Amino acid sequence: MFRKKFLYVFVIFTLLFIPFNNVLATTAYGIVDVNTSGSxxxxxxxxxxxxxxxxxxxxxxxxxxxxxxxxxxxxxxxxxxxxxxxxxxxxxxxxxxxxxxxxxxxxxxxxxxxxxxxxxxxxxxxxxxxxxxxxxxxxxxxxxxxxxxxxxxxxxxxxxxxxxxxxxxxxxxxxxxxxxxxxxxxxxxxxxxxxxxxxxxxxxxxxxxxxxxxxxxxxxxxxxxxxxxxxxxxxxxxxxxxxxxxxxxxxxxxxxxxxxxxxxxxxxxxxxxxxxxxxxxxxxxxxxxxxxxxxxxxxxxxxxxxxxxxxxxxxxxxxxxxxxxxxxxxxxxxxxxxxxxxxxxxxxxxxxxxxxxxxxxxxxxxxxxxxxxxxxxxxxxxxxxxxxxxxxxxxxxxxPILTGWTISTTTLRLDWNDVKYASEYTVSTTLGTLTTTNDNYYIDSGLTPNTQYSWQINTVDLD
Missing domain, CATH: 2.130.10.120 (Prolyl oligopeptidase, N-terminal domain)
Structure with a gap:
């Protein structure tokens, strides 16, 4: 079963002008369950x-x-x-x-x-x-x-x-x-x-x-x-x-x-x-x-x-x-x-x-x-x-920690480190979209210059 761990990376910027703000958090995963039918x-x-x-x-x-x-x-x-x-x-x-x-x-x-x-x-x-x-x-x-x-x-x-x-x-x-x-x-x-x-x-x-x-x-x-x-x-x-x-x-x-x-x-x-x-x-x-x-x-x-x-x-x-x-x-x-x-x-x-x-x-x-x-x-x-x-x-x-980003006129690519025990990642944006990926990057295109957006990257572990 999937269990989401809400590890947040907030990225707020005005395209081409405002830099990234990386806010770190820490949580815990249960990684070993020897007895799946009880304690x-x-x-x-x-x-x-x-x-x-x-x-x-x-x-x-x-x-x-x-x-x-x-x-x-x-x-x-x-x-x-x-x-x-x-x-x-x-x-x-x-x-x-x-x-x-x-x-x-x-x-x-x-x-x-x-x-x-x-x-x-x-x-x-x-x-x-x-x-x-x-x-x-x-x-x-x-x-x-x-x-x-x-x-x-x-x-x-x-x-x-x-x-x-x-x-x-x-x-x-x-x-x-x-x-x-x-x-x-x-x-x-x-x-x-x-x-x-x-x-x-x-x-x-x-x-x-x-x-x-x-x-x-x-x-x-x-x-x-x-x-x-x-x-x-x-x-x-x-x-x-x-x-x-x-x-x-x-x-x-x-x-x-x-x-x-x-x-x-x-x-x-x-x-x-x-x-x-x-x-x-x-x-x-x-x-x-x-x-x-x-x-x-x-x-x-x-x-x-x-x-x-x-x-x-x-x-x-x-x-x-x-x-x-x-x-x-x-x-x-x-x-x-x-x-x-x-x-x-x-x-x-x-x-x-x-x-x-x-x-x-x-x-x-x-x-x-x-x-x-x-x-x-x-x-x-x-x-x-x-x-x-x-x-x-x-x-x-x-x-996740941002390791890099690439900006063009209407496209943004975010790269982050591999998080141990995370089976996949979800990326949500102020555009209302939610994407699930197994990769350590995300590409958003069709953006409007001089507009403020935010992205939130969460980890998901697989139990």
Whole structure:
């Protein structure tokens, strides 16, 4: 079926005298619909080597691993053969490249959630760490030196730190000795050392490290048995930043320089805490959601010196903003947010000056909840739901851009760039004519000199 996308290029001129005015717009196309008969419940979309991998449900295969290469959508593997699901609807899966393969967890219907890999063509069980149907649920996979590290549960020692060297899986450390779980989570490689949150059963959930030989409690930020629960780890300018609660200031922004942990800023003064969340590095700053007690949960930034409220998107409450990512040049930041008005939680952009909602994907007060945004070859991809077919893969598309024009006494030719995912174009004029074309140009003849005309070029995509 055809679905028009109203991307506007306005051309207003008096023939032979008035120049062109090119007004640009941006919208989004739903480009992948794995389950045409209902919602595919697409989740955990990840870009690796220019290919999008994601979990999605199809009526023939259940919820399995798929990929999209910019042209074609392909089932990577039917891991749980038949209509069974290899993934849950809200799994916290992590897809990580190690060597020539991508590693993740999946359930084949026999062994529970175990350690798997794929090279995009062949998909294989790496190890049944928790023997039998229990499943080890490996998560937070991160590469350090020549090994892949993750947390997993072998059924005896709880969730602990494991490694894989390309051949063998090995228990690295039993941080919470015995059957208790150390739960080493949110692993990040900082200066060739792994950092993560973990619980040794004594100091609560705190900041730990592993240098390839030894696991160490880095800092007991919330003293004694209290938990600081460090998370949202990012690296900027040779410093590790994260959210943590010291038991005095609430959840705030912290840093670690390899020697000392430091409270960066007490944005919401007192014990309440700003609830720092969703920290992302873009260009030379970090962006995050925080509440200063005045503006609600809004967009903030930190440049290594100062914390700043970037925008109060919802002046009457919380925007619940989440930083999704940026374009490849890091000139535009993309956000998930709600302004509390006529629209729900939709896709927004911020270029350092202008903050705007880009497109209302779930039209009206409904929310599309855009997430998992990636820039691949100058195209922005993300997952979102239009409220009809559930969460799917979407792409941002700019309006046609005029690349040239030719004018004679009574004839005008307009040329524009090729718009990705547009199957054809419509051209309407003030003469009341509407033309559909597959070409990237339009010729209008029989015009009257010294007369004002306008042309509007729209794109149409084919679903």
């Amino acid at each position: 595919s419940s697409l989740y955990n979309m990840t870009a690796i080597d220019g290919v999008l991998y994601f979990e999605a449900r199809n009526s023939a295969y259940g919820k399995e691993l798929w990929k999209y290469d910019g042209t074609t959508t392909t089932l990577v593997a039917d891991i749980n053969v038949g209509v069974g699901d290899a993934f849950t609807d809200w799994s916290a899966n992590t897809y990580t490249k190690y060597g020539d393969s991508i590693y993740f967890h999946a359930d084949d219907g026999l062994l529970g959630y175990e350690f798997w890999k794929t090279d995009g063509t062949t998909t294989t069980l790496v190890a049944d760490i928790n023997t039998g149907v229990g499943g080890s649920l490996p998560l937070f996979m991160t590469v350090l030196d020549d090994k892949l590290y993750f947390y997993a549960n072998d059924g005896s020692l709880g969730y602990e730190l494991w490694s894989y060297n390309g051949t063998t899986t090995t228990l690295v450390a039993d941080i919470n000795t015995g059957v208790g779980s150390g739960s080493p989570s949110y692993l990040i490689n900082f200066n060739d050392v792994l950092y993560f949150q973990a619980n040794d059963g004594i100091n609560g959930v705190e900041l730990w490290s592993y240098n390839g030989t030894t696991t160490t409690l880095v800092a007991d930020i919330n003293a004694d048995a209290g938990s600081s629960s460090p998370s949202n780890f990012v690296i900027l300018n040779d410093t590790l930043y994260f959210s943590a609660n010291d038991g005095i200031n609430g959840v705030e922004l912290w840093s670690y320089n390899g020697i000392t942990t430091t409270l960066v800023d007490d944005i919401y003064e007192g014990s309440t805490g700003s609830g720092i969340y969703n920290i992302k590095v873009i260009s030379n700053a970090i962006y995050f959601q925080a509440n200063d007690g005045v503006h609600g949960r809004e967009l903030w930034s930190y440049d290594g010196i100062t914390s700043t409220l970037v925008a109060d998107i919802n002046p009457s409450g919380d925007s619940w903003v989440s930083v999704l990512g940026s374009d490849s040049a890091e000139n535009v930041i993309y956000l998930q947010a709600s302004d509390g008005g006529s629209f729900g939680t939709e896709l927004w952009s911020y270029d350092g000056d202008l903050l705007k909602m880009i497109v209302d994907i779930n039209v009206g007060p409904g929310s599309s909840y855009p997430d998992r945004l990636y820039s691949i070859e100058d195209t922005i991809y993300f997952q979102a739901s239009d409220g009809t077919v559930g969460s799917e893969v979407w792409a941002l598309v700019s309006s």
